[in-house]
Amino acid sequence: MNYFNKYRILLYFIVPMLVVVFFKNISSGPDIQTIKVSNNKQQDVNAKFTDIVNYNFDVKPILSDKCYTCHGPDDKARQADLRLDFVNGISDFLNNDTNHSIIDLNNPQSSEIIKRIYSNDKGYFMPPPESNLKLSVNEKEILKKWIEQGAKWDSHWSYNKPEYPKPPETSHSAWINNEIDNFISKKFDQKGLIPSEPASKEILLRRVFFDIIGLPPSIEQIDSFLEDNSEDSYEKVVDRLLSSESYGERMASIWMDLSRYGDSHGYQDDTERVMWPWRDWVIHAYNKNLSYDKFMKWQIAGDMIPNATKEQILASGFNRNHKITQEGGVIDEEYRVEYVADRTITTSKIMMGLTLECARCHTHKYDPITHDEFFSFYSFFNNIDEKGQIPYGVTAPKPNMTVKKEDTENDLSFVKLPDSLDNVTLMVMKESDKLRKTYVLNRGRYDSPTNEVKPNTPEIVLPFDDTKYSKNRLGLSQWFFDPENPLTSRVVVNRIWQQFFGVGIVSTPDDFGSQGSKPFNPELLDWLAYTYQNHDKWDTKKFIKRIVMSSTYRQSSKINYDNQKIDADNTYLANYPRQKLTAEMIRDNALASSGMLVNKIGGPSVKPMQPEGLWNEVIGGGGGSLAFYVPDSGENLFRRSLYTFWKRTVPPPSMMIFDAPTRDDCVVVRQKTSTPLQSLALMNDPQYLMAAEHLSNKIFEKKLSQTEKIIKLYRTITSRSPNNFEINRLKDYIKDFQQTNNTDERDAFISLTQLIYNLDETTQKS
Numbered sequence: 001m002n003y004f005n006k007y008r009i010l011l012y013f014i015v016p017m018l019v020v021v022f023f024k025n026i027s028s029g030p031d032i033q034t035i036k037v038s039n040n041k042q043q044d045v046n047a048k049f050t051d052i053v054n055y056n057f058d059v060k061p062i063l064s065d066k067c068y069t070c071h072g073p074d075d076k077a078r079q080a081d082l083r084l085d086f087v088n089g090i091s092d093f094l095n096n097d098t099n100h101s102i103i104d105l106n107n108p109q110s111s112e113i114i115k116r117i118y119s120n121d122k123g124y125f126m127p128p129p130e131s132n133l134k135l136s137v138n139e140k141e142i143l144k145k146w147i148e149q150g151a152k153w154d155s156h157w158s159y160n161k162p163e164y165p166k167p168p169e170t171s172h173s174a175w176i177n178n179e180i181d182n183f184i185s186k187k188f189d190q191k192g193l194i195p196s197e198p199a200s201k202e203i204l205l206r207r208v209f210f211d212i213i214g215l216p217p218s219i220e221q222i223d224s225f226l227e228d229n230s231e232d233s234y235e236k237v238v239d240r241l242l243s244s245e246s247y248g249e250r251m252a253s254i255w256m257d258l259s260r261y262g263d264s265h266g267y268q269d270d271t272e273r274v275m276w277p278w279r280d281w282v283i284h285a286y287n288k289n290l291s292y293d294k295f296m297k298w299q300i301a302g303d304m305i306p307n308a309t310k311e312q313i314l315a316s317g318f319n320r321n322h323k324i325t326q327e328g329g330v331i332d333e334e335y336r337v338e339y340v341a342d343r344t345i346t347t348s349k350i351m352m353g354l355t356l357e358c359a360r361c362h363t364h365k366y367d368p369i370t371h372d373e374f375f376s377f378y379s380f381f382n383n384i385d386e387k388g389q390i391p392y393g394v395t396a397p398k399p400n401m402t403v404k405k406e407d408t409e410n411d412l413s414f415v416k417l418p419d420s421l422d423n424v425t426l427m428v429m430k431e432s433d434k435l436r437k438t439y440v441l442n443r444g445r446y447d448s449p450t451n452e453v454k455p456n457t458p459e460i461v462l463p464f465d466d467t468k469y470s471k472n473r474l475g476l477s478q479w480f481f482d483p484e485n486p487l488t489s490r491v492v493v494n495r496i497w498q499q500f501f502g503v504g505i506v507s508t509p510d511d512f513g514s515q516g517s518k519p520f521n522p523e524l525l526d527w528l529a530y531t532y533q534n535h536d537k538w539d540t541k542k543f544i545k546r547i548v549m550s551s552t553y554r555q556s557s558k559i560n561y562d563n564q565k566i567d568a569d570n571t572y573l574a575n576y577p578r579q580k581l582t583a584e585m586i587r588d589n590a591l592a593s594s595g596m597l598v599n600k601i602g603g604p605s606v607k608p609m610q611p612e613g614l615w616n617e618v619i620g621g622g623g624g625s626l627a628f629y630v631p632d633s634g635e636n637l638f639r640r641s642l643y644t645f646w647k648r649t650v651p652p653p654s655m656m657i658f659d660a661p662t663r664d665d666c667v668v669v670r671q672k673t674s675t676p677l678q679s680l681a682l683m684n685d686p687q688y689l690m691a692a693e694h695l696s697n698k699i700f701e702k703k704l705s706q707t708e709k710i711i712k713l714y715r716t717i718t719s720r721s722p723n724n725f726e727i728n729r730l731k732d733y734i735k736d737f738q739q740t741n742n743t744d745e746r747d748a749f750i751s752l753t754q755l756i757y758n759l760d761e762t763t764q765k766s
Contacts, residue, residue, distance in 0.1 A: 053146040056157040057518050062142060064366055064514035066133045067126075074365045085368065085514075087153040108147045117143060156367075157519075158353075158512040159460050161486045162526040164534075179531075180550040183524035187572045193563050196555040196575040199766065201226055203556075205237065206719035207576075207766045208548055211500050212241040214250035214585050214640075215592050219715055238548055242541045245601055248287035251540075253584050253642045254499060255282050257660075257667045258350055259299075259321050260342075263605045264626060265390075266323030266648035266664060271624040273324075274395045274426050277403055277415045278317035279642075280602040284414035285315070292492060292538035293481045300347060300480075301473035303429045310411045313401055313428050319343045319381065320427035323648065323664060326392045335388030337446040343381040344374070346666040351480050352461060353491035353512040353668075361444040367513040368460045372440050376456035379438035380476045383431050393624055399430035416602030431472065461487055487512060489529035493543070494519075497528070498669065500547050502579040510668040520571050557766045579765045580672065583658035584641035586763055587687065591638055593716050594691035595698060598635040605645040606636040608652075609686050615650050657681045682758045689754070696753040700746055706731065709749070717756045730756075 053059060063084050064072075070079040082102070104110045117140050119125035127133040135143075146152075154160070167182035175195050176182055188195060199207065205225050209217045217225075225237060241247060255261075261279060264270045285295055299318035302308060322342040325335050341360065348356035358364045359374035390397040404423045408415045417424060439449035455471040457464040462485050469475030480488045491512060498504040505525045508516040519525045528543075536542045547553055557576040564570075570577055581589065591597035607630065614629040626647055631637065644652050651662050657677050661667040682688050699713050710730050714722045722730065730752060737748040756762060 053142055053149055055146065055152055055154045057522070058142050059146045060156065060514065061518060062135070062139045066135055066139070068366050068514065069131065069133075070127075072365055073368050073370075074363045076362060077365060103147055103151045105147075105150060108144075111147050114144055114147060155460075156514060157522065158490060158516075159486055161484055162490060162529040162533075164530045165523045165527050167527065168523070175551050177551040177554075178546060178549060179527065180524065180546065181552055183521055183527060184550075184552045184573055186523075187521055188574060191572055192566055193572060193574040194560065195551065196558060196560060196563075198551075198554050199556045199576060200720075202720045203766055204234070204554055208234075208238060208241065209719075210581060210585055210589075210765050211548065212238070212250060212544070213244050213246035214253060214582075214588060215246055215597075216589050216719055219712070222715065222719060234554075235549065238545055242545060245283075245287055246599070247541075248283040248285075249601070249640060249642050251286040252279060252282040253582070256642070256663070257670065258346075259318055260346065260663050260666050261321050262323075262646045262648045262663045264647045264649070265326060267325040268327040269392075269623045270618075270626060270647060270649040271326060271393060272395055272626050274424055275317060275321060276602075276604050277412075277417075277424055277426050278314060278321075280415050281311065281314050281317075283602060286540070289539065289541045292532075292540055294538075295540075296351065296480065297474075297477040300477040301429070304431065304472060304474040310401070310403075310407060314403070314412065314415075314426070316429040317426055319347070319429050322346070324390055324397060325388070326390055326394070328389075328392075330389050331446075332388035334446045336386060337388075337441070339386065339388070340378055340382050340384075341444075342665070344378045347381070348377065349510050349666050349668060351491065352458075352487045353494070353506075353510060353516075354458070354461075354487070355511050355513060355515070356458075364513075366515045369458050372451070372453055373456065373458050375438055375440045376453045377458065379453060379455045380471075380473050382438045383436050383472070384429060385432040396425040396427050399428055400425050401428045414602065418603060429473070461485065483533075489533040490525060493528040493532050494525065495668065496540070496543060497547070500544075500553060501573065502577050504669075576766055580658075580674070581763050581765055582670070583655040583660040585765075586658055586682075587641045587654065589717075589762070590688050590691040590757055591640075594695035596638045596691055596694055597640065598638045600635070600639060603643070606639045606643050607632045607645045608637050608639070610652065614653070615647065618649050654681050654685055654687070678763070679758055682763075683754060688757055692753040692757055693750050696750040697746075700749045706734070706745075710752075713749075713753060714756060717753075718759070718761050720761075 067084050069077065071082045071084040072078070073083075073085055084102075100112050101110065102112050108114065113126075116124060116126040117135055122129055127135065167179040168186040170176070170182060170185040170189050172181075172185040172188060172195060175185060185195065187193070198204070202222060205217050205222060209215060209221075225233060228236075230236075256279070259282075261275065263273060263275070265273050285298075290298075298305070298312045298315035300316075302312035302314070302316040305312050322339050324339065341357075345357045345360075348354055354367065354369070355364070356369060356374060356377065358367075359369045359371055361371075363370045385399060387397065402423050402425045403412055403415050403417065405417060405421075408417045415424075437452055438454075439452050442448035442450050455464075455476070457476070457479060462479070462482060464471070464475075464479055466475075468482075469478050479485065490506075491509070494504040494506050495509050498509055505519045505521055505528075506512060506517055507520075511517075531546075532538065532543050552573055553576070555573075555576040557578050559575060563574040567574060588597065592599075609631050610629055615623070615626060616628060641655065644655070646652070646663055648663055651660065656662075657675075658681075659670045659673055661670060695713070695716065699709050699716070702709065702712075704712065707727060710727055711722060714720070714726070714730070733752055733755065734745065734748040737743070737751050738745060741747070
């Protein structure tokens, strides 16, 4: 604990800055909707007009961005009684005047759209000046050419069921390793790009280790891979990683963001809750490779499966991860409605990738989802016997289940119950015996019920067939995996792709609707979706292996400047995209490479080192067991970051600095920042200082030359051998540090270790 006193001033400096910058970014950062529109603009500006204009990928983004606000799905916002979001609308007449066709296929130039977008009359042209929307020259040309080509209309691309596209032939046949490469290299041909050289074996190994298990390779593992010259050397590594228990921890770390997992209730005093046995199940489910359909069905409705096992009931805890209030004086029904809405929004975001929440207060302004449909979907989750306000100090409000010691020796062996506990109780789902009616809430307000609705799904996605599925959560979970459902497979394969390439094929993984980004390679997305669902049978490990075995994944991240001129953002993946490690990986890398990591699966959350007094300032006079932050001792200080105790009102500062979300809500993609605070954390957080000192002393005490020590140190931290130039620069650093600080070589070596932990390369995946 001496580290707290030694570095207290620096840590007190970092944490206040973190709070200010974090909340400033939230309040003043770019609006996500603006970012989506900007992405579509850029793609439209780059559009080429030599080919047939595609409604979904060329035309609809323009209409959605510039027209739907006044001429879209929302009845209350619609102007001139004109809709441009469905085929009957674009074939109609303005104000029912047969002299003014919205689109005139016999005489395209007479189409009202063309006349208005090219007009100079401020009282006539569209979009109107007061909308602050403006069509670019290219956007006007796209609309004009589309009408001239017959104005072919189609429903939004993501609502069409994925079909199996045949992998295309390309000029890069020698480069192709599997079907993914066919689709990627076809884009190379179309854009004039060339693939990058393969990544070096050291860099590829580091990349795949972090991607599959979230930890770095050891020097012994690196050397073994370098010495194995067999054709399947890389595949053997991939298979070992996928069979490692650390794989489940890596995948569970991603799922914690999606499931908004926390160890506290999240409101006011933010007292403790117990949900870690559910997290143990998630790790277990990934490690035993539970198929994705079962993985989700059990979480959505495991408690409703006929003769449900204890494991299936426990899995349903997913839908109880939302925040819950214990504050006195709150209106019970108001908060209960918030819990149901949270389950509704979280499930729709994960399973459909739609902004369903936009229809909570009114019909969606951009997508064909009505206000009533939101509450019809909401009704699936509205029959739980729960309270809006729970008694103070309750860690697992009803409905709940108790896991006993004998359960962990039988059905629930994956729950790592400590010896000090005989049982543990956590929240799960359970339907009320009396069916609760659901009403559309005017403006989404709990106290403004209007008409009654029954459980149902958005018609545009797939009508809910109640002859096949019961109108409850179990039926809903089955509906998601109906062979005709167009979204489930697309949305999940896009998220998995994002895990490995940093950005999904659809760069807005939480929005596959009209305002979301277009897939950069729609044929690849559909091939992956179809294959995962129909060929792999939702086998996630098999799917991941296909990705990491592709030549696309195994490319170098070095930039080809000819490629960069064509594709500055590397959208089409002519090189592997550079990516920062996640907050968890950065800390775990320091612990693992230094030899301090306690690699133990599961169990209650732990409290590693944090700044003294971390929780004091935000507790409103209560807080129970969480009134003060008391770090653990012994091995719990050095467990994987997945197990770090997560108090929602004060998440771990170091994790927040490196872009971890608060876990208040479902987060599908983390923000990506690079700030001075991150370097300050690496240089001053006691955890990193201890790791640097521990590793430095281990290497320094070996009977090696200075050069050999530097090489070993560099390889241990970065997984790569330094070149001669780098070695000499590191030697110079040691010499300069000794002279400047009048100290011995051991202290200089510790400082060098801190420096290498702070290198950009160390915090990057590739």
